[in-house]
Each structure stands twice: as structure tokens, then as C-alpha cells.
Amino acid sequence: MTSKHSFFKLLTEDFRRRLWAFALIIIGFLIAFPLWSFFVTDNIVKYQYRDNVSRYTESQMYIDFAHYYGANNPDFAIGLAAITIFAAATGLLWLYSPKKTDFFHSLPVRREERFSAIFINGLLQITVPYLLCAVLSALIWQGKLGATGLLGLSVILFLKNMCRVILIYGLIGLVIVLTGNAFAGIVMAFIICFEGLLLFWGIASMIELHLYTMEIFSPLYNDYIMKTTPLFAGFAMTYHIYVTGIPVTTLVGMLIIGLISGFVSLLLYRIRPSEKSGKSIVFDAAKHIIYILVTFTIAIDAACFVTALNSDYSAAWEIIMLIVGFVLAHIGVRLFMELDIRSVLKIGIPTIISGSLTLLTLLMFKADPLGLNTYIPDKEDIESMGVYEYMLNQDVSPMLSSYAINAVGSSRAWSLRSDYEPYYLLKNLRLTDIEAPYAIAEEGVRNAAKYPVKPFQYNHYAESDDMLDMISVSYHLKNGRDISRVYYLDREKISDKLSGIYDNPEYKRGMYTVYDIDKEKLSGATICTYAGYFGSASPKIKLSDETIKELYEAYTKEFEELTDEERHRESPVAEIQFMQKALEDFLKEESSIKEQHYMDSFYIYPEMEMYDWYPIYPSFKETIALAEKNGIDIMGAYETEGITKVEISKDYLLENGENEYWQEETAELMLEKMSEEDKKSFMDSLTMCTLDYIAVSFGSLADSESDYIVQIHREGSDREYSFHQSYAFKEGKVPDYVARYFGEKQSDFGKNNTSGYLSEKH
Template sequence: MISKISYIKLIREDIRHRGWLAALSGVLLFLSMPVYTLIYLDSYSEDPEVLKEFADTFSRFINGYNSAFLIILIGILAFAVGISGFQFMHKKEKLDFYHGLALKRHQLFAISYLAGLFLFLIPYIVCTVLTILVGAVKGIMTLSLAGECFLTMGTGILAFLLIYHTCIFAGMLTGRSVTMFLGTLVIGVYPSLVLTLLPSLRDAFFQTTYNVHDSIPEKLSEYLSPFPLFIRMLEQNNSYSNVFMITAALVLIVLLLAASIMLYRIYPSESAGNALAFKFTPPVFKVLISIPTAVFISLLVKSFIGASGTKWIIILSMLAIVLLCGLIEFIYWQDLKMLLKGWRSSVIAIGFVAVLLAVFQFDFTGYDTYLPKEEKIARIGTLPDSFASYFWYPEDYTSEDDRESFVLSDDVDVLYNLAQSGIENVKKGITPNTLYSSQTSMQTDKDSDNYICAAFCFELESGKKVYRNYCVFYNETLEAFTKLCQKEDYRKELFPIFHVEKENVSSVSLQDIYITPEELLLTAEQRTELLSAYEKDVLNTDIRKLGSEVPIGEFSLTIRHVPNKETNTNQPFHSWVNGTREWNAARM
């Protein structure tokens, strides 16, 4: 049984063999942390007041928030340390030698793992302390700020471990350093690639999609993939305060480490020099990697060249899947004669991509024509395109969560009928894409004036919300709003004037048809009376006038905004404008 002393000696010996990496880490981290911080702060040394402002953001110099170079450097060091520490597994002579030692496999793993960890940790901790000393020399360092710097250092270490463990895990699945590197790239982005693929295809193929916020898979993709999570942790200031992010990083780190240890215990010695370590994995990995990658490449190329329609997605996807299958087989065997060796897995991958694209191309799921059953809908809201510049709400200008874009109504039947007409238009080929496209299916421009794009929000009895975007008739939309606005509560929710607290309005300006704004010299009481009179006019306005008459003026309100502790804004005032086409106001 190996003693603790010899165990430490083996770690030191491993570090000594990788001394070039230790020196490189030390020099680069020294230049990118304390030296960079000193140069950056020294440029403001002549202005003490400005220099003091850096106290709030000084910890950013530790994790790379102020320097993209440091973020890239940490990632590269994690790659270098991981590959150099376990490259002995990829050479048969070295692997036989190490496995012939009187050491258990978990001990060999621990020696290489800890040695690599120290190669980064020691220089990084030393450079963090030196960076803090730079802040102390400049007179901006405090005890609490030093503590914040060490917490930021902790997130930097976690970010390093994400890439380090990803690299080690890839090493346990491969038998060559090249495939270990490629495997690290794949594992680092694969969860994000898979989770965002279906939403991307939905937006590309379907005509009625409407995205209010990221879907659950898209949100999870930022926390389940090592590379995106690595970047998020280092790009955000005070990322250590994001409990969910830190938890996700810790879970990924532990899972990758545990999986790596388990795989190393069963790692076959004869796998050294092979592309992959386990015989059953080549066809499985080829199918899992090539399918999402091929479709992603087609979407990326289509977006880059600006091609319209979906035919190029299909053509590029099929071309990409064929090329990827051949490329992966070449990486496996490094022999052009062996490209067809795994033809069965290639057929499976190509067939899956073809079926997947057919499902989206012909909408076998009925996404574009889907409409919840009326009895299952609790409320419906609609948002025509014209509202984007028509109604501006005070809540939209705060740093808090955005207000619900849709004004939901209990009069389900009114908007349900409008949504049904939108689906009928979809079946006729009249969609938001065709309405705004130069290759529109409308016979004349006059025909297109009869339609308007409107997004719908269906709030089901279960609480779930379904969003769609249809092309509907202009007159039908106006008639629907006329019926909805017969209720005073709906009007108060729709018109922004009712979202304004009159006591917080500090000034009112009027902009006439000549676009010449002029502040109205009113007292607080007069401003309140003016806004109250406007509210009464809005409640009594015929909604049809909003779509037929042209405004002759516009109100602009300056509203006093007191930021709370959760908001981070330095602006005490916000200007909001009125959004109705009635009376002498155009927007609010």
C-alpha cells in the first residue's frame, strides 16, 4: 500500500514533468490579472473620484469580466491541463507502464487529477492575492471587497473545473489525444445543441410561432452544457450570488468527475491508440453527434447567407449528414477505404434526419393549425402588430420584469372567432411571413391592406399559456376590439394612461402635427385635472376612431421613478408617451 509521503511525491513528480505548463500558467495569469489590473487602474490614478468607483467592480478583474482574454485563458489552461494529465492513457507503452505500477487505478487517477488541479490553482490563487494587493496600493481595497474578490475567485475555479472535468471525461471515452480534444468540444456544447434544436426548427418551419420568452429547453441549455455555463459564470459580475448557476455548475462538476472515475476503473488497456475506448460506442456516438450537428449546420448556413424558405434547410441538412457520417468514420479509422464500414449507423442517421425534416416540413403535428378547445380556455388576449408602436406602458421602461404583453379577456368567444379566421388564412397560405414577404401570395397590395398580423395568447384552465401568431382581417380585428372595449375594466388595462400614477408625473409636454414638443406650464393640480379629463375621454371614445382618424398631437409625460433596492438604475426620471389615437394625444 502506497504511503502518504510517496503519494505526495508522485504528485510532485507529475507536476515536475509538466513544469512547462506550470510556468506558462503562472506567466499568463500574472500578466492578465495583477499586471493588467495595475495598468488599467493606473490610467485613472489622476482622478481619485473616478478611481473610487472601481471599488464596486474591482472583483471583475479576478474572473475576466473586464477582460475577454482572461476568460479565454482559463478555458485554454483547462484544456491543456486536462489533456496533458491523461494523455498517458492514449499511448499503449505508457498505459501498460502505469497500470503495471503497484497502484490502484483510482490512485493513478487521483495523482494525475490533483497534479493538474494544482498546476492551475496555485498560480491563480497567487495572482488573485497580487491583484488584491494592487487594489490596496491604489487605496480602494477594503476587507469586504477582499472577501468579494475571493468569492469571485471561487467562481473562476468552478468555471475552470467545468472545462477540466469535461476534458477528463472525454479522455475516458477516447483512446487518442486528438479525439479527446474533439470529444471535449462535443460534450461541452452537446446538451445545448440538442435542447435548442427543436425550438430552432419550429421557428424556421412553422408559420404561426410567437416567442414571448425562451422555452424551458432553451433556458436549461444555458445550465446543462459546460461551455455555455463556463462563459456565463465568467461574463457576469457577482455570479457567485446566482445560486441556481452555482448549483448547476457544482452538479455538472460532480457528475462529470464521478463518471470519469467509473469509466477509468473499467478502461480497457488495449484501447490506447484507438479513436474510442469502448467497442460498442462508435456507431452510437456517430448517430448521436451527426443528427443534431447536421441540422444545426444547415440552420447556421441558412442564417449566414440570408436564404429564405425551408428548402435550403432540407438540402443542406441532407448534405451535411452525409458528409458528417463520412468524416466521423474517417476520424475513427483514418482510412478512406473504411468510410463505408459503419454504413448501418450512417443509414440510421440519414433516415432520422429525413424523417425529422419531413415532420416539420409537412407539419404532421398540426402545429400551425392547432387551436385549443374553446371550453378549455379561461382567457384570451391578442396583440396586433400595430400595438408595438401604438401603446407604450410605464412598466416597459423599468428594470423590473416586463409586464404581460397581452391584455387577457374573459370574453373568449370574441377572440376565439378571430383566431379561427386566422387559422383559415393559414390554410390559404396567408401568414405573417407571406404578408411581409416580397414574394407574397396576395394578388395586389390592396389585398394585403385588408390584413394585419396579430399574436394570440390562450390561457388554458390548467394555467398553461399557448402563443400563436396569425394573419387576420383588419376589419374583424377592429370589430373584436370594439366589443372587448365595451367593458371598462378592459379599457383600463389596455390604455396606458390608466397605468400612470398621476402624483408621479412631473411634467407634461405636447407635440403638435409639426413635431414640435412644448412643455405645458401646469401646476400639479392642473396636471392631475388634465390627465383625469383624458381618462374620461379614453373611456368614452369609439374604438373605431382609433383606426380611422389621424392624431393631431402627442402627449409626453415625464414620470418620477424611485428605484427600489432590487432595481439597478441611476435614472430618476423616465419619459413615457401616450398611445391612443383619440383627442389630441397620439401615444401613452
């Protein structure tokens, strides 16, 4: 096409040719936007707020609008993806037809011009109706619900969604240019979506099995998946990221990958041989790369699959499955590429390369010639270290152990912590005294040399002798590198080292976000006492502004000085929570995201009440004194004075299935005539903590499947009571008369006690 035939003419020519597709896209958007908006807003007016539409607040309208048309609405995301695939396919599918390819390539038009016109036209066919319909929907919402400001939101949501549209559009373009027929295109799309994931699963499984000290932490896993399989990850995130939605950086990443894919498609299209239309893979070099990648990945995955399936390791099965996986992948890929059964017998250079690579990989993992599994840096090269051990990180406070919030990364941004995610903690934790961590690491390395594959007998609690403890260690080297390892070892052998680490103020400062608070920016503080009702219903008292700063200083100092020995000897008597605006804002934002997307689900919205409670121990004299000065009685719940009776009774299940918590006649143990000493020893041994390795629950004393109720009667007040979940006895402090009573009641006393402490004592 000569210069007088402008690009615009090509664009309009392609548009005219695809007018039918454009019409269908418009219909799709009209249904998704204006029509759906009419339906939804009608529903809101007629049913939800029929009495008073003005109750439907503007902020709620924002949330609802974002819920329907946001990047995190899975239904909308899938619909939009379908439209995108349709637009990309109608533009480029002619490349699968030799007849059409010959026709278009015989015309006097430069390839890059034709491709660009088709590519841009397809995008415009999505963008223009999408934007118009989104704006129209916003106007409908505003008009029918009487509010303003949705236009801006609709444009923001449009921009966010367009990032994913461009990613899908670019990848589909790339797939079509690389392949020559629809079947191959579908297979290639599958490979693009899942190859990275499958390859990573295989390699990660090999690492976990053979080089298990190099365990890959879940944040790295997610990061890798995002980078290698963006399309899959994008959709996975739509469904599974509950906390922050799809971050802007991810969206920008999708946009960039989409644009790069489009550009690579253009480059490949320029050299795409016309005669390859109708074949499977258009570029011979790509054939070999795909062959090697797929056969290697499937072979490695198959080798790991058998172990994943059996939760047991067998070297013989590993090798058999490696060979079976390779052969099956070889047959599959050859058939897919050549569509000729004889091609299966073709053993070429790619087969030799892939086979050698697979065997070499297995050898690298099994024999570990580089010594990666037993690697430990020289002490002189280490600047600081971090140690994460589950039990060490639990602070004996039931609330804290469940809902602590940890800082993430160097920016100290907030993030809700999952059960085991030491990755971020280890990044921040920098213990300059490396004696104890290094000794732990050395013990871990000795064990790594002892076990050729990952020992399966381990857990976070190390609750029995035959279980190994799992400890994550990070080395922050002087050259700036951070290296992490996970060791499996006998906790007994390193318990003194772990205690030493806990006693180190650097550990607490690195581990707990309470030390990140700028005391000048404190916005409040609450103390939860165990007086009155115990457990989650315990009274929470907000402190006055004047005392907050003073209390913060006292608490952080005393918590820093708390030793591991003290926290085991003592038990928390209350909990404290310091509030700051940044955290409150974070939780508010979290809560709002949940509301947007999971209004009907059972998800518990994060509230300030659930997070960042820190324990107060009896030895925190200054903290307790300051609290009492402000009228908060912390120790009162533990005083023996005035106790008239303590009852421990079994909780019966009634026939109708409901629990009957209190019935006089069901009381199993009634300690009415307790001596002052008994009362003292009873209250002294009582703890709120029910963690198995710290305390002995009532249930474990006898029939662990039954619930027990403890009631403490005091003079002149209502009885206090709690359920067995909230009460337990401190380690090794089960009062004799209680133990004796249960011993009499149950001949095989201690049978259900998994901690071993009771049987040791009795």
C-alpha cells in the first residue's frame, strides 16, 4: 500500500470487515453495563431500600459499583476476558487459514502495517464500547440513586480492567502468531498459562524433597507465579486475594507484559512464513524450545508427583516416574506438533538435550554436588542473622497467638499474617549477636547432612520426642546478600539457644510491631483484663490519652526485658493493645475491601479489636501499677480472697443437641471446703493459656472429648465462670487434689495427655 493509502484506511477497512464482531461486542457490553445497571439499581430501589432510598449511602453505592465493575469481580473479569479473546481472535484467526493468509499476504500492504491496524482495531473495538457503557452505567446509578461522583470511579475501574484486557489481548495475539491452527493455539495458550506454574511446581518440589533446607517461602512462590504465568495468576488473584485486591503494581505488570507480548507478536509476524498456516507450530526454533520445556517439565513433575501422592519418598519410584513422564510428554508433544504417529519414533537433538537436562537436574538435586543443602556462611561474612521458630514467636497470649500483625518489608507496611510466613519476619529480624543463631544453624546443617531427603516427622510444636522442630534462619551477609535456610532439628538440643534469642531485646524489636509505633502518633490504648468474665468476652477498658504514652514506654521496656524463662514460669494476666492511626486506617481499608467483595460470605471482617494484643505478665509491675492507677484492676481476678467455692463440672450434651452449660446436679468436682492454701495453689496454677506445650487443659486431664466448666464462686458477687478452652493449668502445676480426683475417676489417667507433662509429674 502506498503512502496515500494511510494507516487509517487500513484501520477502517479492517473495522468494516469485522463489523459483525463489533456488533456482538457492543451487545455484550450493553448487557454487562447499562442493562445490568438498570436491573441492579431497580433492585436496590424496589427491594433493599424500598422504605427509604436515602439510607442507601453514597459510600455504599461506591462499594456496590466497584463490586460489580471492579478488577476483583470474578464474573465480570471472566466476561471481559471472553470479549477480549473474541476480539483478538476475530482479528487474527485468518492466520490459521492458508487460503486467507495467501489472500492477505498477496496484497500490497506491509505486514507490520496490517498487523498494527488489526491489533489496534481489536483493542478499540473493546475500549470504546467499554468506556462508553461504563460511563453510561455510572450515570444510570447516579440518576436512579441520586448521588454524584461515580463517573471518576467508573473511569478508574475501566483503567484497571484494561490492564488485564491488554495482557490477555497481547498473549492471544502471541499465541496465534506462534501457531498455525486452532488446536495448536489452544494447546499453546495452555502452555503459556501453565508452563511456568508446572515448571515451578516441579523444581520447588525437588528443592523441598532434596535441597529441603532451601525451602521456598510462599511469598516468593506467589511472586514467581505472577511473573511466569501472569494470565493464570491474574485470575487466581481475582478469586483468592482477599486482603488487598489486585495491587496497582501487578496491574501495571500485566499492562507491560501485554504490550510486550503484542510487540513480540508484531516482530514474529513480520517473519512468519505464510506457508506455515494450518501447521501446528509456525517457527521451527519454537518447536524445539517447546519440546524441551514440556518434556523436561513433565518428567520432573511426574517424578515429584509420586512423592506428593504418597507423602513418602522412594528413589525407585522417582526414577521410574521421571522416565514415564518424559516418554509420555515426548509422545504428546511429537503428536501435537507433527500430527503423525511416526514422528513419535523421531529421536533428534532436542530429545537428547531434554533427556540430558532432565537427568542432570535429578542428579543435581539428589547428589547436591554444590553442597547447597548443607551450606553455611563463614561467621566472619555474616553481619546479622534472623531466626523464626513457631513456638518462640507465640507469646502465650491466646489472642496474640491468633491475630498478630507483622510488618512487611523494609517499608514496614502492614499486612495480616498467615499461620506460617516467616519470610517477611526474617527479612526484618537482624540479630547482631549471632552466637546463638549460628549454633542453631550448625546443628541444622549437621541434621541436613544426616537426612538425605526431607524428614517427614516434623511439626511446629515439636510436641513429642520423635518429632523434629522446623526452624527458619536468615543470614544477612556483609556483602548485602540475604540467604535463608530452613532446618529440621531436635528442639531439646537447642532450647537454651532459643531462650537466649528470646531474651535478646533485638529479637523483640525485630519481631513485634509494637516497637515500630511512633509514641507521638499513638491514637489510643486498650487493656483487656481477665477480671469478671473470662475469654473473648473479657472487659476491655480504653485508657485516657494522658496515660497512653507513659504506659507505652513502661510496657515496651518491660516486654523487652521479659525472659523466656519468665514467660514460661508466669502466665499473662491481661492483654494490651496500642492503637495508631496508620494501623486503624489499614484495618478500615481491609474491612472495606471485604465488604466490597464478600458481603454474603462468612469472612470475619478485620477489626481493630482482633489485632495486635500484647501480653501483660505479673512481672510487668510498672505497667500493672499504671493500669491500676487508672482504675483498671488486673490482678483482682487471681486473688484468692473471697473465693467460696470452685466447681469443675462436665459439660453435657442434651438430647436435642444443645449444650447445657450449667446444671447443679451435673457437677463432677466440687471444692467447697478448700483451704486457703488450696485456693492459692489453684489460682496460682490457673492460666488463660491453653497451648499444649505450655499448659495442661482440663480436657487432657480426663476425657479429652468432653468439655469442662470451671466456676469460681466469690463472696458478694455473681459467680464467675468460663469454659475449658479458657482455663488450663500451667505446665507442671496441676494441683494435687485435682490430679488425684481425675486419677480416681479415670484409671488410665494421662492417656490422652499428649504433652507428657502430667504423666511425668504423676
